[in-house]
Amino acid sequence: MQLVNGPVDKHVHQVFLNVRAVCEASGGGLNNLVKLNVFLCDLNHFEMVNRIMEEYFDPPYPARAAVEVSALPRGAIVEMDGIMVV
Numbered sequence: 001m002q003l004v005n006g007p008v009d010k011h012v013h014q015v016f017l018n019v020r021a022v023c024e025a026s027g028g029g030l031n032n033l034v035k036l037n038v039f040l041c042d043l044n045h046f047e048m049v050n051r052i053m054e055e056y057f058d059p060p061y062p063a064r065a066a067v068e069v070s071a072l073p074r075g076a077i078v079e080m081d082g083i084m085v086v
Contacts, residue, residue: 003076008045009052011078016056019080028086030056035083036064043068045078 004014020030038049046066053061062082072079 003074008042008077009048011076012045012049012052015078015080016052019082020056023084026084026086028084031058032084032086033057033062033082034085036062037081038064038066039069039072039079040066041069041072041077049078 004010016030019033019036023029023032038046040046040049043066049066
């Protein structure tokens with residue numbers, strides 16, 4: 001329940017690791033995600049999210065939406081949720 005410190009890419013990697021853990025605990029994996037919602041405090045980081053996403057997913061990638069928000073809980077700079085089909 002701690003946020004990582006450091007550059008934005010470190011935060012993005014941690015979110016993907018967290019989402020993967022939730023998917024696996026539910027009997028699937030990241031490639032079972034069909035829709036991914038990305039909430040960013042700075043939408044300019046969405047290109048970085050897409051690049052990092054390629055390290056965690058196999059094509060075809062899930063549909064995704066990116067939304068810039070003014071703030072996230074606990075001062076986070078990125079948050080994601082998704083819909084998974086198993």
